[in-house]
Amino acid sequence: MQQIINFLIKYKNTLLFLLLLFISLVFTVQSHSYHKSKFINSANSLTGGVYNWANDVDEYFNLKEYNDRLVEENKVLRAKLGIQQSKDSDTIFQDTASFDSPYQFTSAKVIRNQYANVDNYILINKGKKDSIKSDLGVITSRGIVGIVEESTNGFSRVISILNSNSSISVQLKNTNHFGSLVWNGHDPNTVQLEEVPRLAPVKKGDTITTDGRSFIFPKGIPVGIVNDFELDQNESYYKINVRLFNDMTNVGYVYVINNKNIEEIKTLAPNE
Amino acid sequence: MNKLISPNIIRFCVLVLLQVLILSNINFLGFINPYLYVLFILLLPFTLNQWKVLLYAFLIGIIIDVFQDSGGINAAASLVAAFFRPYILKFAFGVSYEFQTIKFYQTPIAQRFTYITLIVFTHHLVLFSLTYFNFSYIVEIFKSTLFSGVFTIILCLIVMVLFRKRYR
16 A cells, blocks of 8 residues: 555656546547537637637728628629519419528627638637527528537537538539538638549539538538549549638638428438 | 746736737648747746646646637647656756756756757647647648747747846
């Protein structure tokens, strides 16, 4: 017994080092696997508060850019509205059930954005109080941003598409061939599209949009365009570099999409 | 005792805020960021018990991790740097460290530089190995370690020159 205590006293520094190292490595391994990093999480009131405060200063520098984006988005929406109105005038279409979209949009502000690491996260200033929960899609007017991972009362943490754990199902706009969108950790403006079958007619400049298969994003949200592509080594799948429409280094304001039918869909397809 | 604690607490808070609000967003050439909070480990009093050094290093690392959503990589890197600190001190300052007579700002510049360099590169190597967490990124690991390390060392030296009078 005496010897054990002596041993502990003699090697207390090394033992403490090993213990703390073990803890930090556990956190590290957790952070490298999807949906596991619960403890070390910036969506809490302390870090969220600090980032919120810093963002209040920071956002003034980007106001002009955000204004331009809003004007651009308004233009697109007005054009769509115009199409709708011209249809209404010569068709009678009175089915009130179809007016209720299954998707509910919540606007939020990005208060911390990362894009230089391999695993990037985005912090937004809306949380459970605004009924934002995990597994909701996040987009901007230009394209997709990521998926909500964790939310606390006032803040939510979003897994950016620039994250090695992120994998989002997307499709070629023209032909409906789908694949999954991943990131190799290099260029924040380019992501990789994998598992597109060889039969798909891929051309440079083709538009990539979300397919509605995951039920997180509605079908047809723009993602980016094909920058270049090559056939994989086993020659059956394409590996495509996609240039994002979104500038992931300057996101600004986002919309969180809540699919109100998701519970119902989950009971039908529990594995999705 | 108080004289020792309060500057360290202030330094702790200032370095954490500086790191997470400014320095981690520099992204010079896309990937080069300085990790100035290592300065906290560098400047901990040399006479401090080793277990306290380990604990404080872990604490600053884990707080940076919470801010940056990086799991435990900063904690692990600071911890390893703190663990090797006595050996690096012995190597850099030699006999004068063993007799516990030195003060950081009174040491020769060359020895101080060796000390900073070794600690910073130890820290950065662990940090980037855990960041990429994959041996196929070995080139990126060494590239980031080298460039970010140089950036950190330059910043450390600048900060030390700017603030040296206060600690005399």
